[in-house]
Amino acid sequence: MPDQLLFGMEVALNGLMAGVMYSLVALGFVLIFKASGIFNYAQGVMALFAAMTLVGIQNGQVPFAHLINATFGTSIHHFGWQVPALLAILLTVVVMAAFAWAVNRFVFRHLVNQEPIILFMATIGLAYFLEGVADLMWGAEIKKLDVGLPQGINTLIDETTFNAFGYGFFIDNLDIVATIIAGLLVAGLVIFSQYTKQGRALRAVADDHQAALSVGISLNYIWVLVWSIAGFVALVAGIMWGTKSGVQFSLSLIALKALPVLMLGGFTSIPGAIVGGLIIGVGEKLFEFLIGAPFLGGATENWFAYVLALIFLVFRPQGLFGEKIIERV
Amino acid sequence: MKLGTMTIAAIMAAAPAMADLVFPSLSYRTGPYAAGGIPFADGYADYFTLLNERDGGIGGIPTRVLECETGYNTEKGVECYESTKGEGSLVYQPLSTGITYQLIPKTAADGIPMHTMGYGRTSAANGEVFNNIFNYPANYWDGASIAVNYLLSENDGDLSGKTIALVYHNSAYGKEPIRTLEELSAKHGFELSQLAVDHPGQEQKSQWLQIRRERPDYVLMWGWGVMNQVAIQEAANIRFPMENFIGNWWAGSENDVLPVGEAATGYKALAMHNVGADFPIFEDIQQYVVDTGNAAGAGDQIGTILYNRGLYAAMLAAEAARTAQEIHGVADITPAMMRDGMEALVIDEAKMQELGMPNFGPEFSVSCENHGGSGQGKVQQWDAAAGEWTIITDWITSDKSVIQPLIEEDSAAYAAENNITPGCSES
Numbered sequence: 001m002p003d004q005l006l007f008g009m010e011v012a013l014n015g016l017m018a019g020v021m022y023s024l025v026a027l028g029f030v031l032i033f034k035a036s037g038i039f040n041y042a043q044g045v046m047a048l049f050a051a052m053t054l055v056g057i058q059n060g061q062v063p064f065a066h067l068i069n070a071t072f073g074t075s076i077h078h079f080g081w082q083v084p085a086l087l088a089i090l091l092t093v094v095v096m097a098a099f100a101w102a103v104n105r106f107v108f109r110h111l112v113n114q115e116p117i118i119l120f121m122a123t124i125g126l127a128y129f130l131e132g133v134a135d136l137m138w139g140a141e142i143k144k145l146d147v148g149l150p151q152g153i154n155t156l157i158d159e160t161t162f163n164a165f166g167y168g169f170f171i172d173n174l175d176i177v178a179t180i181i182a183g184l185l186v187a188g189l190v191i192f193s194q195y196t197k198q199g200r201a202l203r204a205v206a207d208d209h210q211a212a213l214s215v216g217i218s219l220n221y222i223w224v225l226v227w228s229i230a231g232f233v234a235l236v237a238g239i240m241w242g243t244k245s246g247v248q249f250s251l252s253l254i255a256l257k258a259l260p261v262l263m264l265g266g267f268t269s270i271p272g273a274i275v276g277g278l279i280i281g282v283g284e285k286l287f288e289f290l291i292g293a294p295f296l297g298g299a300t301e302n303w304f305a306y307v308l309a310l311i312f313l314v315f316r317p318q319g320l321f322g323e324k325i326i327e328r329v
Numbered sequence: 330m331k332l333g334t335m336t337i338a339a340i341m342a343a344a345p346a347m348a349d350l351v352f353p354s355l356s357y358r359t360g361p362y363a364a365g366g367i368p369f370a371d372g373y374a375d376y377f378t379l380l381n382e383r384d385g386g387i388g389g390i391p392t393r394v395l396e397c398e399t400g401y402n403t404e405k406g407v408e409c410y411e412s413t414k415g416e417g418s419l420v421y422q423p424l425s426t427g428i429t430y431q432l433i434p435k436t437a438a439d440g441i442p443m444h445t446m447g448y449g450r451t452s453a454a455n456g457e458v459f460n461n462i463f464n465y466p467a468n469y470w471d472g473a474s475i476a477v478n479y480l481l482s483e484n485d486g487d488l489s490g491k492t493i494a495l496v497y498h499n500s501a502y503g504k505e506p507i508r509t510l511e512e513l514s515a516k517h518g519f520e521l522s523q524l525a526v527d528h529p530g531q532e533q534k535s536q537w538l539q540i541r542r543e544r545p546d547y548v549l550m551w552g553w554g555v556m557n558q559v560a561i562q563e564a565a566n567i568r569f570p571m572e573n574f575i576g577n578w579w580a581g582s583e584n585d586v587l588p589v590g591e592a593a594t595g596y597k598a599l600a601m602h603n604v605g606a607d608f609p610i611f612e613d614i615q616q617y618v619v620d621t622g623n624a625a626g627a628g629d630q631i632g633t634i635l636y637n638r639g640l641y642a643a644m645l646a647a648e649a650a651r652t653a654q655e656i657h658g659v660a661d662i663t664p665a666m667m668r669d670g671m672e673a674l675v676i677d678e679a680k681m682q683e684l685g686m687p688n689f690g691p692e693f694s695v696s697c698e699n700h701g702g703s704g705q706g707k708v709q710q711w712d713a714a715a716g717e718w719t720i721i722t723d724w725i726t727s728d729k730s731v732i733q734p735l736i737e738e739d740s741a742a743y744a745a746e747n748n749i750t751p752g753c754s755e756s
Contacts (some may be wrong), residue, residue, distance in 0.1 A: 017534075029715075140359070140367055142584045145588075151562070172566055257531075298499075299527040
């Protein structure tokens with residue numbers, strides 16, 4: 001098999017894997033938009049906050065230590081214990097649920113029936129507030145995130161492809177884990193929304209929240225629930241991206257990778273987030289490999305992802321899997 | 330030195346009650362790059378606190394660090410400059426190449442000097458064109474040449490037939506070394522491949538798959554922020570030999586290697602100053618700054634690479650101020666006097682010993698023709714088990730025969746564009 005073809009296959013496979021990582025971020029956006037019509041600008045910061053909280057709990061870090069020390073002249077930084085990864089993840093889920101409750105209690109409860117742009121602006125404020133709180137709570141230094149996920153080249157794939165083609169493919173173990181987790185996450189979300197009482201209530205609110213209210217579904221409860229689930233998805237994305245790059249403030253910028261995925265897959269479709277991610281991942285990687293690096297000086301992935309999304313948008317404004325917009329006059 | 334001490338004593342005796350010497354600190358303690366900005370800002374502030382607490386300031390005048398948060402954002406950086414320049418600010422260190430480019434014409438118009446240590450516009454080393462800008466002790470082009478000179482020393486002086494890949498941040502900063510490396514590639518016969526990484530650099534799979542396919546002998550990196558950690562992790566993932574991976578001095582702090590863990594062992598980076606806290610000055614910092622509760626941060630950054638860089642930058646600013654006081658015979662210097670002090674700055678080993686920082690940085694002197702210093706650097710290597718950087722070379726000097734013509738060409742173009750007649754400022 002010609003080398004270029006093999007390299008192209010390897011690039012495409014890695015593109016698929018990268019696409020799964022983008023999808024993990026996009027899922028959080030979809031969940032909240034689907035249930036409440038809010039484009040949650042703070043989703044990236046939620047991933048950052050969740051990852052910082054997880055590392056902080058794991059390492060026994062005292063929250064707001066700098067603030068406490070500066071106020072009381074103390075010098076406390078750690079409780080002196082390490083929390084096992086699984087327990088730390090559970091505690092972080094509790095924190096994200098508390099965050100979801102607070103967001104609804106103090107922000108969105110007061111904004112019911114406001115224009116979508118007002119809700120969007122509220123999430124911008126929320127993003128910057130949460131970033132500041134994360135900084136005060138856990139500090140700005142870069143932290144190593146280790147919940148036991150494997151990283152590095154998968155030797156089995158490397159050896160198998162080497163024996164078959166004479167060239168070993170590189171696939172990162174972390175990407176394989178991310179793919180499995182994304183699959184489980186989507187399956188879990190589908191089962192939840194189709195087969196549970198809360199899931200059906202969530203879908204009812206998504207379809208028509210006034211009709212849902214009239215049959216006794218609590219809007220507040222559903223919003224807290226959906227923000228909690230989005231918080232959990234943010235935690236998963238934060239773990240994956242944080243393991244890759246360390247937990248630091250630029251983690252919030254992963255939201256930029258989710259936007260073209262949403263444009264392509266639609267803002268209301270969970271499968272759309274996954275398929276959109278895969279198309280964006282493969283598309284940007286193959287473009288960089290075939291055209292970007294050899295002819296355009298490289299670094300084309302960021303903008304090409306948006307070009308790809310725009311092309312889809314022109315032909316399907318609602319995205320690949322989004323609900324068709326029909327307005328009768 | 331005695332003459333200098335006597336001059337300072339005379340200045341102090343003659344000085345009436347005066348204001349303070351203002352050193353603005355355009356810091357970034359928030360935002361995506363805060364992890365790098367905090368230790369630098371802490372080191373910068375702690376040095377001036379030390380001078381105040383231990384020596385009563387510089388030449389008897391207390392110093393004041395005027396901190397302004399830029400978030401590493403160019404617009405905010407310019408706002409910081411505009412809002413602080415009226416406070417008698419003596420020298421700006423914008424800590425960002427983007428802010429530097431915006432401030433070059435502004436500082437020239439306002440007559441305030443700017444020091445861009447190891448960043449900014451490289452051709453500002455030509456003081457005849459850039460009267461107010463200083464980039465000693467080394468600049469990006471020096472860095473590129475130092476890296477190549479190091480690789481030459483590792484290969485018995487011959488890089489012909491070797492391949493060097495440059496992984497760079499796709500920005501003005503990241504592109505700075507390309508021209509120099511192209512010249513050095515032609516001179517030494519190595520092949521240069523360039524791999525751009527878009528901001529912020531969290532996803533670099535394409536670049537590292539290409540490196541895996543092309544198998545360059547060495548990889549150089551001009552990165553910043555999250556790009557560095559991801560690159561080092563990806564290098565480990567593809568099993569690229571870490572000892573053949575060299576970052577520049579903005580890709581060589583603890584922040585860059587700690588998230589990668591054990592796999593980062595062996596990674597190298599350029600150093601424009603020494604590493605660690607094994608210098609007498611740190612005892613003074615503990616006694617006069619930390620123990621008195623005056624440390625700028627939590628005190629947990631002391632001795633880290635970027636803390637030391639902030640400390641070093643502050644030391645160079647303070648010594649330039651001292652030189653300015655000696656030249657002009659007044660303690661309460663103006664920005665114009667500070668500029669003169671910077672242009673006459675001499676840093677030798679005796680001075681560094683006296684300051685409790687022996688061999689902390691290279692020996693160099695500044696002149697009107699050369700605002701760039703000696704252009705020297707070292708190479709440091711990370712040991713994850715020990716959790717520390719170790720210097721593995723002596724000072725390496727850049728190849729001036731390649732760099733100087735580039736500086737002259739670029740600065741001449743700037744002079745022509747801006748109607749500047751090259752020449753030295755009158756002191």
